Amino acid sequence: MLKIWYLKRYLVSILAFFGFMNIYALRSNLSIAIVDMTQLKNVSLKNGTNVFEREFEWNSTLQGYVLSSFFYGYIFTQIAGGFLAAKLGGARVFGLGIVSTSLLTLLTPWIAKTSVYFLIAIRILEGALEGVTYPAMQELWSHWAPPSEKSRLVSIAGSGSYFGAVVAMPICSLLATSFGWESIFYTFGVIGFIWYAIWLLVVADTPSSDRYIKEKEVKYINDAVSSIKSDEKITTPWCTILKSRAVLASTVCLSCETWGFYTLLTFLPQMMKSLLGFDLNQAGFLSALPYLSMSIMVQVGGFLADYILRKKYLTTTQTRKLGIIVGFSFQGLFILIAGYWVSKFGTPFCLVTAVGLGGLALSSLLINPLDIAPKFAGVIFGINNTFATIPGIVSPILTGYIVTDQTSVTQWRIVFYIASAIYLFGAIFSFLCTDGKQQSWADIPVPNNNGVTSAIDYETQTDKIDCSDFERKT
Structure with missing residues (x-):
């Protein structure tokens, strides 16, 4: 029996899972906190009189700006994160991005009580610091993930993002x-x-450079990765990347996914409380369920993709398109239904199903930069996530303007219409443009056994997992 979980690359993936869980917990905690910060509370005055008042008198529009402010900083450090990771190392930049955000999180209560504008400023700074983390992880995987395992390694780690929301929302409520x-x-x-x-x-x-890894695993990873990533310093082909249809497709599709994701991440707790009548604890728990389903489906999507590619049922391009189109189509459908099946069972059911199935799309989108250009994966994901952050800025503000009465079904329905239409557009765009084959401009010449230099066709690589050191002795 193979015990792949004893391999160091899988330990890296598990720790990255918890890292991403921290990232999203630090990002989404304000979505729950702001409900408590702005709700009417029964306060006893010194003269014995009881009155109802809010600690922070922020209207829905101002709350939209507070919740979206994180992304003002997040959008500007995506590409820089790829460069920093290439220079300083993916593990170092990923860790520093999280710990520095943690420090600012500890200061948030004091800042919030000082001024709402200072709170917006510190959230912008937190966003800038977290912005380097995803490109840094792409750089890390370009060294650690053998081609035949990259889907599952990236999916295991990436699913921590959505599990972070799962953990944060009910715990924050409590x-x-x-x-x-x-x-x-x-x-x-x-x-x-x-x-x-x-x-x-x-x-x-x-x-x-790892001190706690078996030599055989080092050799296996280096041999597999060296076939797609050269140590030679190569200039980033900016013009070619920006004109690439494959890069455009991954950018547009990730942006479509993040529109609905960020809309729900920022406003779902408030909708559960105000529209459906749940209390804060119930709203926090129910708001976590969609992201629990997504964290599971991202991993399922990654393992299914590796299985399909290993068995050669589909090409890499077909596999990525399948995940994105199926994910987007079901997300659009169930979010649309949620706008009409408004009840304490119907709305949560539709949103859990929609967000969960979106994990199939994300399992393809998170991996795609490693498909099309492994050498430049960090930079490409930085470009992807720069544009995919725009929905995080626009969506909360737009939702704040649309939903002026949080008990209005009609106003929430408009929000769902917009998200559903964007998912449909993303599915069509993916069908037309998504590519999973390594691009010709990203081919890296490597010497073969005869010393002859040739380019690698990445899509045809189907190495098996090497776990021989961990096979059970019989």
């Missing part, structure tokens, strides 16, 4: 009702520091 909204930021800030200490001790930028 913390807010038990200890006050401030405890949300203190708790997740401390957790970020604990994770960083473990990451710093265990994970290295490359297998060759």
Whole structure:
């Protein structure tokens, strides 16, 4: 029996999973906290009179700006993250991005009580610091992920993002009702520091620089990765990348996915409470369920993709298109249904199903930069995520303007119409343009056994997992 989980590359993937979980917990905690910060509470005055008041008098439009402010900074450091990771190392940049955000999270309660504009400023800074993390992880995988395993390794790690929302929302609700909204930021800030200490001790930028890995695994990874990634310094072909249809497709499709994702991430707790009548704890728990289903389906999508490619049922291009189109089509359908099946069962059911099946699309989108140009995967994902961050800015603000009455079914239905239409557009665009084959401009000459230099056709590589050191002795 093969025990792949003892391999160091899978340990890296698991720790990256918890890293991404921290990233999304630090990002989404304000979505729950702001509900408690702005709701009417019964307050006893010194003279014994009880009155209802809000700690923060922020209207829906201002709340939209507060919730979207994270992405103002996030959008500007995506490409820089790819460069920094290439220079300093993917593991180092990924870890520093998370621990620095954790530090600012610890300061958030004090900042929020000082000024809403200072809160917006610190959220912009948090976004800038987190912006380097995803491109940094692409750079890390370009050294650690053998071609035949990249779908599952990237999917395992990436699913931590959505599991972070799963963990954060119910825990934030419980913390807010038990200890006050401030405890949300203190708790997740401390957790970020604990994770960083473990990451710093265990994970290295490359297998060759790792102190705790078997020599055979180093050789296996380096041999597999060297066929698609050369140590030679290569100038980034910016014009070619920006004109590439494959890069355009991955950018547009990721942007379509993030529109609905960020809309729900920022406003779902408020919708559950105001429209459906759940209390804060119930709203936090139910808001987490869509992301639990997504975290599972991202991993399922990654394992299915590797299986399909290993068996050669479909090409890489066909496999990526299949995941994106199926994911987008079902997301659009169930979000549309959610606008009409408005009930305490129907709405959560539709949204859990929609977001969960979106994991199939994400499992393809997260991997696609490694498909089309492994050498430039960090930079390409930086470009992808730069544009995919725009929905994180626009969607909360637009939703804030549309939904002026959070108890209005008609106003929420408009939000669902927009998201559904964007998913449909993304499915059509993917069908026409998505590519999974390594691009000709990204071919890296490598010497074969006869010393002859040739280009690698990445799509035809189907190496098997080498776990021979971990086979059970019989």
